[in-house]
Every structure is written in C-alpha cells, then in structure tokens.
Amino acid sequence: MTTTEDDGIRIDVVGPDALKICHDIRLVVFVQEQQVPEALEIDGLDGEAVHFLARSGGDAIATARLRSVHGAAKAERVAVLAEHRGTGVGAAIMTALEERARADGHSEIVLHAQQVAIPFYRKLGYQEEGELFLDAGIVHRSMRKQLA
Helix, strand or coil: CCEEEECCEEEEEECHHHHHHHHHHHHHHHHHHCCCCHHHHCCCCHHHCEEEEEEECCEEEEEEEEEEECCEEEEEEEEECHHHCCCCHHHHHHHHHHHHHHHCCCCEEEEEEEHHHHHHHHHCCCEEEEEEEEECCEEEEEEEEECC
C-alpha cells in the first residue's frame, strides 16, 4: 500500500477490500450526479486496475483507478465528492496516479477527460488530442501528459 499525504489528505493504493468504498464514490459522482448508467460505470475492468482512495479526516472523499491500456498508463474513474471539489484533492490524486505510472515504467499517462474537466487537467500539464467524442452520453476529449 502506497500512501501520500498532502494538506491533510491521505491517498492510498487500496486492494479489493476497499473497492466497495471506491465504487460508492463513483456511484455518487457518475451514476447519481451525472446519470451514467450503473452498468457502464461498473464495467468489469476494476480487476485490471490499481485503485486509489483519498481520505480527509478519515472520510473517503475521492477515488481513481490506473490501468495499463495498449501499453500506456491510463487514468480512469477520477471521482471527487462534490463537497470536496476545489480543495486540491483532485490534483493530489492525479499526482499519486502519475507517480505510480512512473514507478511502473511508463513515460506518459493518458485519460479521457469530460469536457468540463479539460481546464483542470490542462492546469496539471495534460494536452488535448483529437476531437471531442461522446462516452456514456457525456462529451469527452483524449488528453496526454509526458512523465518526467
């Protein structure tokens, strides 16, 4: 288990025992808030991923997963509970994913950003690629970041 602590936020790499907590956050953010069908959100690929869980004061507040897709590190299912957005937890969890990707030997990380989140990822050094596309009825764009 890898732990990163920053500004009272603790980020851990978690195993299958904590996957339900990660799912609960994703269900709130993606299924309840964004109306993504649960069958699309819980996609059967969690077993291939490294899962990250952010806590503040012991409360689970954010999650993300990292998978290797076609040899590239891919950040997925980045979800921060609404009351914790804008606090830095999103950037902290992305830093943890990037550090893990680098440790796993990847030189870059890719993601599919929701259009509304593109400015967030741009601030973290991600660059847009290709055209906008729909995923689960939400406009997305591919983004990529080189890892130093």
